[in-house]
Amino acid sequence: MSDNTPNAQQKSGAVQTTGHAWDGDLQEYNNPLPRWWLWCFYGTVAFSVLYWFIYPSWPVGQTWLKGFHTVSYTTVDKAGQEQEREHRWNTRALLLGDLGDAARDPQRKAMLAKVEAASYDQIVKDPKMMEFVRSVGKGLFGDNCAACHGRGGQGVVGMYPNLTDDDWLWGGSMDKIHETLVQGRNGFMPAFGQVLKPDQLDDVAEYVLTLSNEAQPGEASERGKAIFHGQTGGCYYCHGADAKGVPSQGAANLTDKIWAIADVPTQKTLQDKKAVLKTFIASGVNNTRVMPAWKGRLKDDDIKLLAVYVHQLGGAK
Amino acid sequence: MSEASTDLYQKRIQIYPRSVKGRFRNLKTGVLVLAYVVYYLLPWLRWERTNAPDQAVLYDLPGRHFYIFGLTIQVQDIFWLAGVLIIFAVLLFFVTGLAGRIWCGYFCFQTLWTDLYMMIEHWVQGERPARMRLDKGPWNREKLIKKGGTYGLWLLVALWTGFTFTAYWADAPTLLADMLLGRAPYAAYFTTCLLTATTFVMAGLAREQVCTYMCPYARFQSAMFDHDTLIISYDEKRGEGTRGRTRLGKGLKTREERQAEGAGDCIDCGYCVQVCPVGIDIRNGLQYQCISCALCIDACDTIMDNLQWPRGLIRYTSENALNGRKTRLLKPKTIGYGVILTAATAILIWSIATRAPYTATVEQIRQPLYTQLSDGGIRNTYEIKLNNKLTAPMTLGIRIAGLSGAVLDMDGMERIQLEPQERLKLLARVQIPPVAASGAVGDTVTFIVEPLAGVTAEPIRREVPFYTPEGGR
Numbered sequence: 001m002s003d004n005t006p007n008a009q010q011k012s013g014a015v016q017t018t019g020h021a022w023d024g025d026l027q028e029y030n031n032p033l034p035r036w037w038l039w040c041f042y043g044t045v046a047f048s049v050l051y052w053f054i055y056p057s058w059p060v061g062q063t064w065l066k067g068f069h070t071v072s073y074t075t076v077d078k079a080g081q082e083q084e085r086e087h088r089w090n091t092r093a094l095l096l097g098d099l100g101d102a103a104r105d106p107q108r109k110a111m112l113a114k115v116e117a118a119s120y121d122q123i124v125k126d127p128k129m130m131e132f133v134r135s136v137g138k139g140l141f142g143d144n145c146a147a148c149h150g151r152g153g154q155g156v157v158g159m160y161p162n163l164t165d166d167d168w169l170w171g172g173s174m175d176k177i178h179e180t181l182v183q184g185r186n187g188f189m190p191a192f193g194q195v196l197k198p199d200q201l202d203d204v205a206e207y208v209l210t211l212s213n214e215a216q217p218g219e220a221s222e223r224g225k226a227i228f229h230g231q232t233g234g235c236y237y238c239h240g241a242d243a244k245g246v247p248s249q250g251a252a253n254l255t256d257k258i259w260a261i262a263d264v265p266t267q268k269t270l271q272d273k274k275a276v277l278k279t280f281i282a283s284g285v286n287n288t289r290v291m292p293a294w295k296g297r298l299k300d301d302d303i304k305l306l307a308v309y310v311h312q313l314g315g316a317k
Numbered sequence: 318m319s320e321a322s323t324d325l326y327q328k329r330i331q332i333y334p335r336s337v338k339g340r341f342r343n344l345k346t347g348v349l350v351l352a353y354v355v356y357y358l359l360p361w362l363r364w365e366r367t368n369a370p371d372q373a374v375l376y377d378l379p380g381r382h383f384y385i386f387g388l389t390i391q392v393q394d395i396f397w398l399a400g401v402l403i404i405f406a407v408l409l410f411f412v413t414g415l416a417g418r419i420w421c422g423y424f425c426f427q428t429l430w431t432d433l434y435m436m437i438e439h440w441v442q443g444e445r446p447a448r449m450r451l452d453k454g455p456w457n458r459e460k461l462i463k464k465g466g467t468y469g470l471w472l473l474v475a476l477w478t479g480f481t482f483t484a485y486w487a488d489a490p491t492l493l494a495d496m497l498l499g500r501a502p503y504a505a506y507f508t509t510c511l512l513t514a515t516t517f518v519m520a521g522l523a524r525e526q527v528c529t530y531m532c533p534y535a536r537f538q539s540a541m542f543d544h545d546t547l548i549i550s551y552d553e554k555r556g557e558g559t560r561g562r563t564r565l566g567k568g569l570k571t572r573e574e575r576q577a578e579g580a581g582d583c584i585d586c587g588y589c590v591q592v593c594p595v596g597i598d599i600r601n602g603l604q605y606q607c608i609s610c611a612l613c614i615d616a617c618d619t620i621m622d623n624l625q626w627p628r629g630l631i632r633y634t635s636e637n638a639l640n641g642r643k644t645r646l647l648k649p650k651t652i653g654y655g656v657i658l659t660a661a662t663a664i665l666i667w668s669i670a671t672r673a674p675y676t677a678t679v680e681q682i683r684q685p686l687y688t689q690l691s692d693g694g695i696r697n698t699y700e701i702k703l704n705n706k707l708t709a710p711m712t713l714g715i716r717i718a719g720l721s722g723a724v725l726d727m728d729g730m731e732r733i734q735l736e737p738q739e740r741l742k743l744l745a746r747v748q749i750p751p752v753a754a755s756g757a758v759g760d761t762v763t764f765i766v767e768p769l770a771g772v773t774a775e776p777i778r779r780e781v782p783f784y785t786p787e788g789g790r
Contacts, residue, residue, distance in 0.1 A: 162688070257691055
């Protein structure tokens, strides 16, 4: 339209103007829109009117026109009951419908029923069920557990236990994991900062490091051993005479390479290792390592799925 | 709208092609019948399969399987489709460079369906003059019946065309019953309606405009033409003589008389123009609208036969031949296309013939990258995806190699049975003892998935990283 070269009509003299003249001689060409374009435009106008009636459209005061189009969907509540709902069309209702469809997917339902009916032993031996458990368990774990234990269950040293290793504070059998999930856990170790003198703390730390070959046995560790197994420290009450821990108490195995709280492995020198260990023995654990109980917060089915999922994370032994 | 804008657009001139008999018409009819038999009947052909649908050709989108007779194509083999498309494209180049718009004239679905619709039109409304009379005449009973009948039949054909297309994506008998009972999925109705509408509009109403204005192939095929390409051409020297086109008349009846008068062989009967489905006059030379359907050859041959003059006033020829030069068929371009075509076809056939009966991929679970175990050993975990591509069960074995001291633990699923077409994800743990863990940074481990029963094939090897703490223990 801003083209200055006259088109065929203008050349032939058949130019139409709008009929007005401004400032004496200023006229405006009448260049009508192409017919096909105009009809498309009218089409969109007609479509928009139709749209107002079907879908949510105009705001009216505090509310809006909701349209005649409705979405019916089924939701499943926490008790597993299906509820039919109908709502004026909106994307949220569509999403709820999709979610409901997924939960009611016959294949998924059948698989879930199969897993619920099976014993732990049967589930572990069945590749299809394990595939299902890993798939659904990953979602459940991500929603409920990953906030503390991490997306892959690797935990945080000193804060949340690593679920992928083969060391279990409270027992790693499927039943024990299930118990942990249902009733929660509260880790406890008394603080020895007031009970033991600094050099005694030093000796105990030295001894504990020898248990997992982090330090060589010597005079200091012999003194520490006496404190550990004697009345002074009394560490063996919980950690056991062999220092391999007592799962019913949540007491750690001190003879293996896994450190859940004192970050020994990343320390370079023996002095540093002893330092972190001493700090920990002095302060203990009191209401700082709490696993909440999930009974009532998760469905029993989901707890079972999670137990299997966590079990296979840790090597399934 | 003002009148001034109307000359920007040309109004379509209705074409009333006259019917014609001849060898190219017979060839076209033959192609048409063959194509329609295949297209309309193929979805109904059954094919015995175990654990899979028994339709010979079925594109099962929800099941992610394409069944083509004995061949089952899985999603990951979809690149074969690219191979097929490349072959078709090069075939088009090859044929077009050699013989012009053969595709347009004989095989294109637009040509075929337009042809069928014209046959229906001819059958109901009669020959060209009758149709023209009918269109000009008032809307009386006859016109209503004939026009309505034509449109009705067109619609039936369109509907069945649309349904047939849909039937390639679902079990045809079930789909037909479901659609009639109104319980088929929305997508089936939508697809059928869409294809019905396009068939009706394209073949019934738009016709040659599709080729002239819409089709990109029509336009870029002319770029592949050269002086040796076969084109349908009017022999201007023979037809026009020195006097131009001259009708039969007094003293201009026989060839000898005409040649003495300087008149050519074209008697300007107009038959070649009347039979043209795109409404051009071939005597004006090569035109982009021409779809090379060769019906004008049939028309002219008919006239020449009647006059007992030699055929070929309009014929398949090349620009070089028309100008008295030799036509070269073996040119570097044609040979090049031929080589690419042969190579692409060979690669595709080889790829399909040697397709693996199963697939296996191994992915490391990278959260966490590695796990420190209580004895000081290191464990990495992997997800193995197996896919049985056969319609029979098979047993696969999984083992590892290439990492010293490593132990594979799959909870007893190192030997796994796969059901027909089953896909399975398995968890694999690889563990190395404390001694091996020291300084083993940047190591890899190789998973070997080998067939144990139900199938013979080369083992699949997958090398994946094995992570240990930086600097070892």
